[in-house]
Amino acid sequence: MTTTETGPHVRSPTFDGPIATRMSEFSAAYMTHIEEHLDEDYTHVPDRIMGLLRSTDELVQGFQVSQLVHGLQTATRAEAAGADIDMIVGALCHDIGKIISNANHPAIAAEMIRPFVSDEVYWVVKVHQDFEGMHYYARMGLDPMARLKHCGHPFYASAERFADEWDEQAFDPDFATLPLEHFEPMVREVFSRPPRRCPAA
Numbered sequence: 001m002t003t004t005e006t007g008p009h010v011r012s013p014t015f016d017g018p019i020a021t022r023m024s025e026f027s028a029a030y031m032t033h034i035e036e037h038l039d040e041d042y043t044h045v046p047d048r049i050m051g052l053l054r055s056t057d058e059l060v061q062g063f064q065v066s067q068l069v070h071g072l073q074t075a076t077r078a079e080a081a082g083a084d085i086d087m088i089v090g091a092l093c094h095d096i097g098k099i100i101s102n103a104n105h106p107a108i109a110a111e112m113i114r115p116f117v118s119d120e121v122y123w124v125v126k127v128h129q130d131f132e133g134m135h136y137y138a139r140m141g142l143d144p145m146a147r148l149k150h151c152g153h154p155f156y157a158s159a160e161r162f163a164d165e166w167d168e169q170a171f172d173p174d175f176a177t178l179p180l181e182h183f184e185p186m187v188r189e190v191f192s193r194p195p196r197r198c199p200a201a
């Protein structure tokens with residue numbers, strides 16, 4: 001069977017066999033066919049991440065630098081400090097969730113990168129706002145030491161370093177920021193890894 005367009009969002013799949021229209025009736029052979037397509041789909045993830053990162057250059061939100069530049073500066077600082085590739089890519093992507101929502105952007109970014117990075121980087125990105133709060137929460141009437149609820153966590157020191165030495169300082173229009181092209185090979189390496197299965201958040 002060849003692929004044919006049947007409407008703006010309807011496409012006949014390349015599957016030789018009966019195809020049900022509801023998941024409860026999908027055959028095992030058809031499910032295998034779907035799984036193969038899902039695997040192939042992962043090969044496009046590096047391009048999609050690069051596209052998402054580029055799109056964050058449109059997010060300025062009153063800062064002196066765009067969210068792309070903020071991410072690049074965070075990653076530049078992480079790399080200069082000797083961080084591993086997972087942490088550098090995590091630094092680059094840590095605010096990517098702001099494309100959708102500022103309110104829960106750490107959770108969005110953390111879950112997006114989770115299948116491809118270490119547990120440490122996943123956790124640091126997930127909680128980074130709690131740690132970043134020390135630098136500005138007091139001026140918003142929030143608890144600047146929100147980070148303390150994570151005391152005792154094995155990656156606590158890593159999150160402190162991320163927030164205090166890299167993220168917090170990455171709003172400088174005069175900083176010698178490395179370009180996205182510098183980080184692209186790292187992005188492609190990390191997001192080309194076989195994705196880990198993740199438990200529900």
Ligand SMILES: [Fe+2]
Nearest residue numbers: 070094095167
């Ligand atoms: Fe940030």
